[in-house]
Amino acid sequence: MSDERSPRVYIILVNWNSWKDTIECLESVYRSEYPDYKVVVCDNNSQDGSMDFIKSWASGELDIWIPSNNSLRDLTFPPVAKPIRYIKYDYVNGEGFSKSDDDLNELILIQSGSNLGFAGGNNIGTKYALSQGKFNYLWFLNNDTVIKPDALCQLIKRMEEKPTVGICGSRIHDYDYPSEIQALGGARYNKYSSTCSHIKPLAEANQSPDFKTLESQMDYIVGASMLVTNALVKDVGLMCEDYFLFFEEIDLAIRARKKKFSLGFANSSIVYHKGGVSTGSSNHAASFNYSADYWINRSRLLFVKKHYPYLLPLVYLRFIAAIFNRINRKQFDRIPMILSLMINKFPNPVDQNLTPKNYALERHKVNNSKV
Numbered sequence: 477m478s479d480e481r482s483p484r485v486y487i488i489l490v491n492w493n494s495w496k497d498t499i500e501c502l503e504s505v506y507r508s509e510y511p512d513y514k515v516v517v518c519d520n521n522s523q524d525g526s527m528d529f530i531k532s533w534a535s536g537e538l539d540i541w542i543p544s545n546n547s548l549r550d551l552t553f554p555p556v557a558k559p560i561r562y563i564k565y566d567y568v569n570g571e572g573f574s575k576s577d578d579d580l581n582e583l584i585l586i587q588s589g590s591n592l593g594f595a596g597g598n599n600i601g602t603k604y605a606l607s608q609g610k611f612n613y614l615w616f617l618n619n620d621t622v623i624k625p626d627a628l629c630q631l632i633k634r635m636e637e638k639p640t641v642g643i644c645g646s647r648i649h650d651y652d653y654p655s656e657i658q659a660l661g662g663a664r665y666n667k668y669s670s671t672c673s674h675i676k677p678l679a680e681a682n683q684s685p686d687f688k689t690l691e692s693q694m695d696y697i698v699g700a701s702m703l704v705t706n707a708l709v710k711d712v713g714l715m716c717e718d719y720f721l722f723f724e725e726i727d728l729a730i731r732a733r734k735k736k737f738s739l740g741f742a743n744s745s746i747v748y749h750k751g752g753v754s755t756g757s758s759n760h761a762a763s764f765n766y767s768a769d770y771w772i773n774r775s776r777l778l779f780v781k782k783h784y785p786y787l788l789p790l791v792y793l794r795f796i797a798a799i800f801n802r803i804n805r806k807q808f809d810r811i812p813m814i815l816s817l818m819i820n821k822f823p824n825p826v827d828q829n830l831t832p833k834n835y836a837l838e839r840h841k842v843n844n845s846k847v
Contacts, residue, residue: 483612490597593720642737661741662694696729
């Protein structure tokens, strides 16, 4: 997957107990028309044997079955040629990555050793790319996606058309309902209600949006597909790991804009993302489980404290309203959690069983919510 004439891209996927999704995503990624890329899969200490399954897949010993009635089957089936050369690292404080092995392998597998969250997992992949010292872009891609073969080409094309862009997003379609759009590149953030909403989340797929207008409306790029430049990584830094889950993308976008980077949208870069509108959960806060409820409210509080501290009173009013809301839903077990956040006592995720089973799933459940 190398071409000296093309910019080098590292495609970074984070896996957490969802190896089937990751393998389906990889099957689509290795059909990419882009000539020079490396794939990095960071596993956040999955307990379902994910790393072994992914290695078996790369060795050609395992394939996942894509139903014949799956409308996106041609993006991942028949399986790509195997074996795919890989190397596995155990992450230890960013050390131990070998430069000499990079060009010999098409797939880099990194075991984090613990659940570091969305930002932490992606940051490990970023540190690997930095250790190699020869990349132009990073593509942060959710592991529960499949891509069209030209998706990466289109992202880079938009980047090259507008050199000020530091982060570029794709056209995100729903995996189960491919004619529906989850997001056109990015999302808006209302700082007074501290809520986010994807741009055109339920638009029809045949729409041809004015992407330049959309770029001016975006407050951040949706994390399911974010192409980031080397310059931004070196100037702005890694994703903030304080949140663990939610608000990482907008935090990065705010920091990027302070460094004069703009946001971009590649309308012809098509990525299909599982869940969201197909489950009906993206607009129904009542369907969130306890851990998602905790993380969205915790991250909201941390984000406002960091970027809009003068609006903290509105967040606390929102928490009070949330308590009455949870009482109305008979979700009485969540009231102590919200109260603890209000007094800045954050429960230990392990002790409170708050570590999500699949944080990619939790993230898109909360999109466009008003919790």
